[in-house]
Amino acid sequence: MERFCESVLRVRYVETDQMGIAHHANYLSWYEIGRTDLCREAGFSYRAIEEKGYLLVVTQVNSRYRKPFLYDDQVVVQTSIGQIASRSILFRYRLFDSSRKVVHADGETSHLWLDSGTRRPVTAPAELTAAFERFRRDGGDSESP
């Protein structure tokens, strides 16, 4: 069973559309919250990663929408690491309601490591790759999730 980091949020009013459901573009922001929380749990806030001079840019997004979320619904984001390469990384996401039994959506995002000065692809810093591998293996530096 894959290790994941869990984030919980509520659907904001501004995130609904005239269908009366959360607009699908917001799921990408929720995935982003998921991987931000995973980074933090793995020992490095994404803010610290950028301060070290790296950017983790999005190169691909896939998202499948199974069951809508309504305004004020709780959204449980479970984020895991799919693949770690020297210059890229893939995150996976599953969105549940608060029962954690019904998958409302799932997706993946692919990312490339850039040097924030040159904006050119670089090898991921070794300490980050190690932290992500440790997270995937045994759930991060902390005991939780």
Added chain:
Amino acid sequence: MERFCESVLRVRYVETDQMGIAHHANYLSWYEIGRTDLCREAGFSYRAIEEKGYLLVVTQVNSRYRKPFLYDDQVVVQTSIGQIASRSILFRYRLFDSSRKVVHADGETSHLWLDSGTRRPVTAPAELTAAFERFRRDGGDSESP
């Protein structure tokens, strides 16, 4: 060569993020503008489609990011129809800069037809399917692409 509908927009300041580029979630809104314009060009505004009692919900999004857009850049969205089934439809998108030579991103969205009252899948209304097929074949009711 596939027929497409072209939309032109500019990157808004609010759409940028602290990397100094347009945030990837906004591309989904731009794709949405593309298919809205395609519907209009095919003879039915999406607003009219909803007023007839149908919803065209998103079931899947794939998006590939090749080259970032910057604030105030012109974005040229070329939208085409990938597949038309009785209950679903797939749109394809390519995003260019104003030269129309460099692809910055491309993607697809899959959609399901729902009855807006019951929120259950339905067969697409025949006149809409016919309009979309006509668009794909010869570029819509109008002369222009």
Added chain:
Amino acid sequence: MERFCESVLRVRYVETDQMGIAHHANYLSWYEIGRTDLCREAGFSYRAIEEKGYLLVVTQVNSRYRKPFLYDDQVVVQTSIGQIASRSILFRYRLFDSSRKVVHADGETSHLWLDSGTRRPVTAPAELTAAFERFRRDGGDSESP
């Protein structure tokens, strides 16, 4: 000293702009989270209010920006009720950092009660007005905060 409801959130990456700060339009969504939480604390979720057949539309927003928020900053929203009239209500907001000592922004929003069927102004339901007055007087049905 005015009673308030407190909400805590983090600045999302998608909420930053190329100045490297949270874009000012997002503060309106944060104010919205504040008044949603206040409604819940006063005993009626805003979702339940709409289900009863009422809409609380925004008629005016004022917002003053004193100190920017950065990506991943904690934002503490303190929301209070400014004025309760038969057909309208005014909420006040103050945004702090996690120390709760430095005001980053403050604002007010004015709202009108509508019947969700007719979309016409109506007198606020008595039970809601009573709940808001109770909140303002003694902090809601619950003991906290």
Added chain:
Amino acid sequence: MERFCESVLRVRYVETDQMGIAHHANYLSWYEIGRTDLCREAGFSYRAIEEKGYLLVVTQVNSRYRKPFLYDDQVVVQTSIGQIASRSILFRYRLFDSSRKVVHADGETSHLWLDSGTRRPVTAPAELTAAFERFRRDGGDSESP
């Protein structure tokens, strides 16, 4: 009669909320489009202003909502300059439907000039102040609108 710059846009689906109208936070993005277009019409794109090393940060927003906009409605933004001081500037906005007769909303935004390096308030560059004063007096460098 005050000189204004006119921008025309359409309400995007993602901008609607479950009330079936454009969410009020989006008006701030539309005001931003208005002042961006005004800058361009006055002879300096806002992008060029930032490239010269200046930031024009928002210090206050007031917005009054009179009549909602619906999905796919045309929004006509008329932007004018309210006040020009050495370190600050105020823009005014009126939002019309396509008839240009019915005001749906109006507002003001106050801004402070910052040095983008130090992030400290500075005197506005003389050429920009001159361009804005010329715009206010006789409608910008160009003959239009």
